[in-house]
Amino acid sequence: MTNNKYVLSWIDEMAAMCKPDRIVWIDGSEEQAEALRAEACATGELIKLNQELLPGCYLHRTAINDVARVEDRTFICTPTKEEAGNINNWVAPDEMYATLKKLYNGSMKGKTMYVIPYSMGIVGSDFAKIGIELTDSIYVVLNMMIMTRVGKEVIDALGDSPDYVKGLHSVADCDEKNRYIVHFPQDNTIMSINSGYGGNVLLGKKCFALRIASYLGRKEGWMAEHMLILGIEYPNGDIKYITAAFPSACGKTNLAMLIPPEIYKKQGYKVWTVGDDIAWLRVNKEDGRLYAVNPENGFFGVAPGTNDKSNPNALATITRDTIFTNVCHDLDNNTVWWEGLNDNPPKNALNWRGEPWDYTKYDKNDKVKTAGAHPNSRFTAPAKNCPCLSKEFYSTKGVPISAIIFGGRRAKTAPLVYESRNWQNGTFVGSIMASETTAAAAGAVGVVRRDPMAMLPFAGYNMGDYFAHWLEMGKKIPNPPKIFNVNWFRTDDNGNFIWPGFGDNMRVLLWILDRCEGKVDAVDSPIGYLPKPEDINIEGLEGVTLDTIKDLLTIDRDAWLADVENIKAFYAKIGDHVPAVLYEELAKLEANLKAYKG
Numbered sequence: 001m002t003n004n005k006y007v008l009s010w011i012d013e014m015a016a017m018c019k020p021d022r023i024v025w026i027d028g029s030e031e032q033a034e035a036l037r038a039e040a041c042a043t044g045e046l047i048k049l050n051q052e053l054l055p056g057c058y059l060h061r062t063a064i065n066d067v068a069r070v071e072d073r074t075f076i077c078t079p080t081k082e083e084a085g086n087i088n089n090w091v092a093p094d095e096m097y098a099t100l101k102k103l104y105n106g107s108m109k110g111k112t113m114y115v116i117p118y119s120m121g122i123v124g125s126d127f128a129k130i131g132i133e134l135t136d137s138i139y140v141v142l143n144m145m146i147m148t149r150v151g152k153e154v155i156d157a158l159g160d161s162p163d164y165v166k167g168l169h170s171v172a173d174c175d176e177k178n179r180y181i182v183h184f185p186q187d188n189t190i191m192s193i194n195s196g197y198g199g200n201v202l203l204g205k206k207c208f209a210l211r212i213a214s215y216l217g218r219k220e221g222w223m224a225e226h227m228l229i230l231g232i233e234y235p236n237g238d239i240k241y242i243t244a245a246f247p248s249a250c251g252k253t254n255l256a257m258l259i260p261p262e263i264y265k266k267q268g269y270k271v272w273t274v275g276d277d278i279a280w281l282r283v284n285k286e287d288g289r290l291y292a293v294n295p296e297n298g299f300f301g302v303a304p305g306t307n308d309k310s311n312p313n314a315l316a317t318i319t320r321d322t323i324f325t326n327v328c329h330d331l332d333n334n335t336v337w338w339e340g341l342n343d344n345p346p347k348n349a350l351n352w353r354g355e356p357w358d359y360t361k362y363d364k365n366d367k368v369k370t371a372g373a374h375p376n377s378r379f380t381a382p383a384k385n386c387p388c389l390s391k392e393f394y395s396t397k398g399v400p401i402s403a404i405i406f407g408g409r410r411a412k413t414a415p416l417v418y419e420s421r422n423w424q425n426g427t428f429v430g431s432i433m434a435s436e437t438t439a440a441a442a443g444a445v446g447v448v449r450r451d452p453m454a455m456l457p458f459a460g461y462n463m464g465d466y467f468a469h470w471l472e473m474g475k476k477i478p479n480p481p482k483i484f485n486v487n488w489f490r491t492d493d494n495g496n497f498i499w500p501g502f503g504d505n506m507r508v509l510l511w512i513l514d515r516c517e518g519k520v521d522a523v524d525s526p527i528g529y530l531p532k533p534e535d536i537n538i539e540g541l542e543g544v545t546l547d548t549i550k551d552l553l554t555i556d557r558d559a560w561l562a563d564v565e566n567i568k569a570f571y572a573k574i575g576d577h578v579p580a581v582l583y584e585e586l587a588k589l590e591a592n593l594k595a596y597k598g
């Protein structure tokens, strides 16, 4: 498909190591994809679902030991440890290449090596970057064909340039102990082995579009962030755009596709989705604003909790041409199910492991064992299926960003919303983000950890330098967005969420946009500007009163002071690359809190 000598010699080298029986180029055609689906169904890798109810939809199960990203097996192999920083796992490149070479040796024997040329961003646009993934998994090929732009036009756009990201993936034995997700930023190279799961193997996503891209962004003066992008259309037709960084499984897909509450819908407000997971951001020379594109072409979303009330747009998106991973298989009608879809769990079903499933044994305290669908089960669906997809999704220029929002899952401490004082203070607010861990990564769930800018597992270099890059970018944006922090997840004494969330988050977004326009006042507080409680519109909200909002906006001085100590320890762990101005911001926060009477 190409004469590009850099590409051809690299493929030769990788094939000599992995020893596949054959090499097949993916051209992006529907005929080829259909043949691969048929082959995967024949081997059991995919299950064809009810084509009347779910046209073009398939089910896949990963190995039981392989259901989430593996942060402790993810490495950033820069020449020096200092470049990767203390937060990332690091091994010297030569040593890591040697380790991997042994594991890849013959790992594709008896298999096919698929060559997937793909573009992150619209092929040939200024924002776009090209990658080639080599993989022995049809599941990966079919997912990449949904999540990215794949095929002949990409390799044609590359021409004879060496400027592409090399990605090698092999499922090998799916051996947990030898699972590696490795990045060599200086070599534009990603190597993944012994996994077949999502973020570990769809190399265009977290590996390229965040880890490698964040490294490139620092070098080239732009940003790669774990952010959704959405547009809010006002009744007069104006559309304002927001990006929001929340950690994995903390609500990006849901916010990106939200349906406005009735009171706004009837006035003519609309919400448009540009992206649900990753944003690439550049300064626009003409108006000096920050512009965002979504480099992906599909959604790899969390299935559990998705239903026609929480996210009807997602539900509509996944009714066709979708691959479901690790959900429950309803055998009576050959469809899929997951916890939170509805109150009718299938009676004759297989759980995510493929075993007969008894819904009456479901225990929400032990979901992994007793659930029909794995808590991190997912759908892969084309963006074009989404009923609220923004027409700007197809724009090569991106959308101008009015507000950047950070947010985490905090049962206590963080208020519903607050505004930072300026870009530097906003960078600080992002750097101190914390969230309870979720099932999106292997390990304990529900533990509060600091997750700066939701990038803890995704920054491709030293976290201190990443903060410095944020501060540098601020100096390069003549008209920067305002920066906010939100928390939809405060709970009451019984552990119930206080704020209704989902579509009603629009009420908070509108306050944020009003602040950006200078249309509404705010109250100064030790942590930043808070809304006046009456400025959060609660019209039409059952069970939420002005007192509820007041409660959601309280600052618990002692809890915050405890957080300050935790932040100090976290900054110390990141090490001496943390910019001095962030320590100044931290000192200001501490002084403000100590002086605060509540």
Ligand code: GTP
Binding pocket: 246, 247, 248, 249, 250, 251, 252, 253, 254, 255, 276, 277, 300, 301, 302, 304, 305, 306, 310, 440, 488, 489, 497, 500, 501, 502, 505
């Ligand atoms: P990744 O794809 O892992 O990056 O996740 P994400 O940030 O896109 O998260 P997603 O929107 O898929 O939401 C994850 C979980 O949070 C789902 O179970 C949702 O039901 C739940 N969730 C999303 N938004 C809200 C909200 O506003 N309130 C509450 N209480 N739960 C929410």
Ligand code: SPV
Binding pocket: 068, 069, 197, 198, 199, 200, 205, 206, 247, 248, 249, 277, 300, 440, 441
């Ligand atoms: C996340 O974990 O943030 C995801 C899913 O979006 S994965 O692609 O597995 O990283």
Ligand code: MN
Binding pocket: 226, 247, 248, 249, 277
């Ligand atoms: Mn994500």
